[in-house]
Amino acid sequence: MNRTLKRVLGLSGSVVLGLAGAVAFASGAQAHHPEIQGITECTPDGGWTVVWQVKDWDSDNGSAGKITEILTDGEFNEGTEIVVGASLPAFDSGDYLEGSQNFSADVDLASITIKGEWDNGAKGETSSTVSAPEGGCTEEPPAEPEPEYEFGGGSDCVGVYVWADNYNPDALAEFTFAPSNGDAVTYTPEVDEGFYEYFYVDSAEEGLTVDIFVGEELVDTIEWYDNELCSYIAVESDCDGLTITLTVPADGEETYFEVYADTMEEPLGYTLAAGESEVVEIPAAGEEFWAWYYIETPKDATGGELYWAPCDEETPSPSGTPSAQPQLPTTGSSMTIMIGSAAALIVAAAAIFLIMRRRRAAQDW
Incomplete structure (x- = not known):
């Protein structure tokens, strides 16, 4: 060859x-x-x-x-x-x-x-x-849609708030909020519906954490902490509205306060020196409203939210999951939130969902 x-x-x-x-x-x-x-x-x-x-x-x-x-x-x-x-x-x-x-x-x-x-x-x-490749070729099945979502949370003077949103209507994620004391809450929100819960602290010594699950996977834990600045604000609620007292202790530092309600056109700001005090009245406007407060010193900052409802408003049923009765944790601080109508503060989940985005925007002051 x-x-x-x-x-x-x-x-x-x-x-x-x-x-x-x-x-x-x-x-x-x-x-x-x-x-x-x-x-x-x-x-x-x-x-x-x-x-x-x-x-x-x-x-x-x-x-x-x-x-x-x-x-x-x-x-x-x-x-x-x-x-x-x-x-x-x-x-x-x-x-x-x-x-x-x-x-x-x-x-x-x-x-x-x-x-x-x-x-x-x-x-x-x-x-x-x-x-062609041995055995031939077949079309691959379309990929299963994957959930697209966002979640988060934080703490204020009296508890922990957590929230979650779904963004893919073809694959909705199920969320579970599980507090360290109390019952877990599970829900699958539709797109643009949102899922929001607030968990109150019973005792500063016991503290509070809330685990966030997507399906069965633990994705985050939000922890409450006792902030000394919580003693700088006291709130009273009655049928006429909210009365918020801002006070800087005599041994404190110059402090900036901001108060806002969804019945206001813009927030109110106050800078108080040690030992000074200011009273802020938020009158009733005929329907329920939310208010937010922010406290900042040169070393720390905190904030929170308040809910007010007319005295004669019937308490709605919160989607089959009763909200905890709001109580202040036993922290030893001077902050007191006196609730005129305890039943009115059992907030319906549906109402919270509608207000959630405004709450989040307000926290970006």
Whole structure:
């Protein structure tokens, strides 16, 4: 068997390499020829793709070749390097020209013929045919939609608040808020509905934490802490509205207070020196309202929220999950929130959801 025939047979064996039907043709007078290998792979849509790799033959005369013509079954994908005029990388360089083609599931074979010419005047060509991946290709099922959500929380003088929102209507996450004392609350909010709960602290010594679960996965824990600044504010609630007393202890530092209610056009700000006090009246406006307070010293800051409802308002049923009766934790501080109508402060979950975004915006003062 002459050397050229050995080359042709060796080429055929290397191209097959798991790719059925790959063949090469070169006559004894056309020893110069491109080397081609095709690699197939299924695509997610049920079709398949072939990646052609092309380089120069294993010549000993150092003659360089270029592609002069390409015959193939389909169009190359964008970015192909296999084009007329391209130089064929040397056999032993480790480089190759690459181009891919896509085929539908009803196509069984893909073939290509590449013709070349070398600078010594020789011409040659190689043809290669590959079959679709063994076993055929099937369309992959669409990916299951994943939930998109956001959650968070914080603490104020009397408890811990937690919230969660769903953003993907095709995959709603279930949230569970589990306090360290008391019953856990589980809910799957619709998009734009929101889920909000407030948990009151019974005792500063026991403290309070609230675990946030998405499904069964624990994703965050919100912890309450006793802030000394809570003693700087006292609140009284009666049928006429809220009375908020701001006081800086005699041994305290200059303190900035801000009070806002959704019945106000803008927040009220006060800067008080040690020993000074200010009383803020928020009159009733005929319907329920929320108020927020913010306290800041050179060393610390805190804030919280207050809810007021008309004295004759009937208490709504809070979505089957009764809210805890608001109570101040036993902290030893002078802050007192006197509730005129305890029943009115059992806030309906639905009402909280509607107000939540305004509450969050107000906390960014």
